[in-house]
Amino acid sequence: MVRYLAACIFVLFGFAEAQASQITIATWNLGWHMDLETAQQWIGGCSKNYVEDPATGKFKPSQEAGFKPGWDIDVFKIEGWDVSRYPVCSVYFAGGAVRVSLEAYRKRQEQIASFISRAIPADIIAFQEVSGEQSVREVLPNGGLDYDFCPVTGYKVQRLVIVWKKTLGEKVSCAIEDALSLPTNPDDKRPRPGLALTLKIDGKLLRVMDVHLKSSCVSPFDGGNLEGTARDCTILQQQVNPLESWIERAAADGAKIVLLGDFNRNFWHELRDQRPARTDASGTSTPRPAGVLSRSLIEEVADGQPAAANLKILDEHCQISDAGQALCTQAEIRDLTTPETQLLSSDTYLGCRNPVGLDHILVGPGIDSNGPAEHLSIGSYGGNRAGNPNGKDQVLAISDHCPMIAQLNF
Incomplete structure (x- = not known):
């Protein structure tokens, strides 16, 4: 009888283990990434010559004396520049804005494709700062034929796209989370929306939210006080409530949830900030009173209530030398000096201009990770070189961010 019970327990536990789903998920901000057709049009616009109208301060295309190339102009001052389609001209910088050639841009895409193919073996990849679905297709293995897509359409040029392997599971929904873009704000104070994908994997719902929150309010240790009056921190403060609202709604139907992307906020510094998470010192698990501000985005959205939405941030590791990992650990404790960054x-370390502190992966109840989330080194792919006037030796960074990848069980 004892043997029979032991056998049953073994079978039951074995069945439970067999039912666990395993996925690898990654997030990567590709830094103003465009498809080749859009890049060609962008290069054409930035290569034109412009002259300033002294009456308006705007620049117009011209061959007159005193012109300036678009590469050297703030595109928001160029009359008719479509900021919903094209980035600024100074995306790539090496002692000045790099005059990008199409050949160099094509080479950059090839390098991204090679890196993804050999270094990011992920079932799901959440991208930020891409022009759209086509720009991602062009850098995925086999032209993206093995993937399905959930893209942001419309909005500004820095868009989000989530891709997943077709064999992984069935798409339930793909939704743009407009509330994160603060639609009641004026256009110049509207950040990017979120992007939520729901998949059914082995009969279970997995809901993934890709975000790219407001920039330039990174850490309470470097003056980025979320509760402060600085323009960017004020906008990020406004994104706290819609983000927490999505988390609570996303978990309400029993779905497992993953929140990841470029948060533009160092959560490790927030967690080490000794001040109360709210300006009135109230607990974050209760509704925030009117007029009270948050000091800590992570403590506000991962407050343990409701229990089904109790997110935890994955530990982070850098896939580099022991000395490099020690520096990554220090970056979670304090603000690094300029030489350290x-x-x-x-x-020889991570290779990207924004190595740590901005990108994170958070998971909800019922999801475990096989180790920490890994910051992957892009090495020499993170640098720019202006090259000769013909552009033959021009080099463009594949991104100013490094990818982050994690293995999850649910």
Whole structure:
């Protein structure tokens, strides 16, 4: 009888383990990434010559004396520049804005495709700062034929796209989370929306939210006070409530949830900030009173209530040398010095200009990780070189961010 019970327990536990779903998920901000057709049009616009109208301060295309190339102009001052389609001209910088050639841009795309193919073996990849679905297709293995797509359409040029392997599961929904874009704000104070994908994997719902929150309010240790009056921190403060609202709604039907992307906020510094998470010192698990501001985005959205939406941030590790990992650990404790950041961003370490502190992966109840989330080094792919006037030796960084990847069980 004891043997029979032991056998039953073994079978039951074995069945439970067999039912666990395993996925690898990644997030990567590709830094103003465009499809080739859009890039060609962008290069054409930035290569034109412009002259300033002294009456309006705007620049117009011209061959007159005193012209300036678009590469050297703030595109928001160029009359008729479509900011919903094209980035600024100074995306790539090497002692000045790089005059990008199409050949160099094509080479950049090839390098991204090669990196994804050999270094990001993910079932789901959440991209930020891409022009749209086509721009992602062009850098995925086999032209993206093995993937399905959930893209943001419309909005500004820095869009979101989530891709997943077709064999992974069935798409239930793909939804743009407009509330995160603060639609009641004036256009110049509207950040990017979120993007939510729901998949059914092995009969279970997995809901993934890709975000790219307001920039330039990174850490309470470097003056980025979320509760402060600085323009960017004020906008990020406004995104706290819609983000927390999505988390609670997303988990209400029993779905497992993952929140990831470029938060533009160092959560590790927030967690080490000794001040109360709210300006009135109230607990974050209760509704925030009117007029009370948050100091800590992570403590506000991962407050444990309701229990089904109790997010946790995955530990982070850097896939580099022991010395580099020690520097990554220090970056979670304090604000790195400029030389330290430059070292961590160098070719022999992580290689990207924004190496740590902005990108995170959070998971809800019922999801476990096989180890920490890994910051992947892009090495020499993170640098720019202006090259000769013919552009033959021009080099463009594949991104100013490094990818982050994690293995999850649910």
